[in-house]
Amino acid sequence: MLTAAALLCFGLLMVQSAGMYVGATDIQTTADVTTSWTNYLSKFLTSSTALHAALAILAMLFASRINVRQFFTSRGLTNPLPYLILIAFALVILTQVPGIGREVNASKRWLAIGTFTFQPSEIVKWVMILAIAYWCARKRGIMHRFLPGLFPPIILIAIACGLIVIEDLGTAALIGLVSFCLLYAGGARIYQLILLAVPALAAVYYFITSSSYRMDRITAFLDPWADPQGTGFHPIQSMTAIAEGGLFGKGLGNGVRKLGYLPEDTTDFIYAIICEELGIFGAIAIIVLFTVLLFTGLGIIRETRDTFGRLVALGFILTITIQALINVAVVTVVIPTKGIALPLVSKGGTGWILTAFAIGLVASLDNAHHLEASPIDSPLESPQLSTA
Template sequence: MLRSAHILMLCAIALLCIGVVMVQSAGMRIGTISPDTANDVTGAWTSFMTASAQSRPVIYAAIAIVVMLIASRINVRQFFTSRGLSNPLPWLILGALSLVVLTLVPGVGKNVNGASRWLAVGPISFQPSEIVKWIMIIAIAYWCARKRGVMHKFTFGLLPPLLLVGTACMLIVIEDLGTAALIGAVAIAMLFAGGARLWQLALLVPLALGGFVAAIMQSPYRIKRLTAFVDPWADPAGSGFHPIQSMIAIAQGGLYGRGLGGGIQKFGYLPEDTTDFIFAIICEELGIAGAAVVVTLYLIILFVGLSIVRECKDTFGRLVALGFLLTIGIQALINIAVVTVMVPTKGIALPLVSSGGTGWILTALAIGLVASLDNAHHLAQETGLEANPNLLPA
């Protein structure tokens, strides 16, 4: 019988398959190899590197699916419920934040498109902020589960996780405003679900907005993105180039699109066509119908995932699943809103679709862990042993 966990993972696999196909399509380039160099060492090396680049999304997608299937069999509760030095969570938090700090060190962080968000280990590049994004969810869930009796108190309940999330966001916002905002928004929602008072969280809104505005004002390129959102045609070759080309791609797609591989905007017109703006390529080549399929898959993941959250008996598992689903849902919403020019341009990936090995694998891992909660629930029903809601005593 098809269960919630199966539906969740099938939708994730479908998005990964769409991602592989569309990354390959968006990455198409027009070029020629001269007869004089086609058979020499340089030509062979170029051909090899091109083939490697084309096969990379397939390899990442395969790894992501395997990771998701393994994660669906992990008991996430037992893994993070031990205390003292045997609990890996504090070490994961410290390690992830240390990696973020390293990206800010000149000569260590890898600069991509003017931002030092990346670290490179040999041929592998990754964004430490992506790791922090998921670890913060587990950390908040752990704290709320342990302190559920005092979460309504500011000093002993709410303040410690706020300090942790605030530290992470301050480190990340220097180079990546979108991810910092995403982490902050998900954290606030999880803390409210974990027992914090709404009025306490509301008092943080002016502080968060002030920090958000300050982060924008200290970066000229962020100010340009705001002005381009108001009137992209004021600077069509500069700050307005991204939104204009994205709107053109969507408009050219119509209802059923130009056909897979038939898009025009990817040939030097639309920047970041395999990453942040891949949804525009989907709209151009597959039309509104193809875009609707992608949106529907995200909605199914959220709907089915929330049904797993409702069935979960313990606070820790419920909050972990909720945080993962909120992260995927909000990130997808922001990306689609940016591509459709409903909000200012912001570099944030479309989960499981935009090119990126680290992002695919970590998102698949998160979905696998949500599916594991459903698997554990059905196993408990079969054995008569339900999860203990007081798994993490205060």
């Protein structure tokens, strides 16, 4: 939780820095400088970004006191998971309804409620982990059998990814990858998942090749200098920002690429701004924080006694770390450009709050009171455990 809070503070600071703009000033004296910094600090503390960071911290603290195993012990109509799944899917469908869904950058991924906007795909991403963990824990003795064990969650994954993939291929691929990891950890055979991965990869290939802008990203990745002012502009500016940062960076707030050169500087490409302003040490600091988060989460997974809790924690930790890895790879042009945010760092109110909430749930698994109340896996569906 301290690591997540550190990432949030890092993100809050860098979003404000990346969001700075060039404007007319009347600074002429030391007093004017003091007044300018006072006004900036006031705007910083009262900004929507600061509010989102505060809500994320509160969400994480609240989630750390929730017994996530209640999702597993609930039965029938009292189980909230089916309702959460239906609501999440319905919200994704609403993004395509004219007048309800909001289009940003030629993509309909957002819903707007007054001035508040959010991406329903973010909700689906976390709900799917709970759903698959629940099924695998219930059927852990027969997950290797296709029809009674593996088939139902595969259908659910196909529906979730199918609803999202048209507008957000990156998030759909992330959900699919994490879901397959959970199925394997839950008892599915590796050969079964390899066979199922073939049509999944074929679908990804189809959605890439059938979209002109996705193909443009592939060609820009292969040779950004072929069209430096067009499709290659984004990766070139990202690499330039990283190169200009050097070892020590230009200093906080002194970056140049954010001043109209690098698109999405506060969101998907904020890591490039970090590299430019804070240099390689700032870049390494982000990697270290995510590494600490990963290994701390793995430690909690090892100490968690029940299958459902282990799978939930594994799904949450994998989602955060894989998403961070993809974002860094995109920014450093190791893979083609894709709209994947850096968790807890890239600007995004919904993303910050839900990610922090998920980390709080992982932390709750380490709570001694919850461990004492952990349920016993169903003996009818669980394999015999060694007395050793």
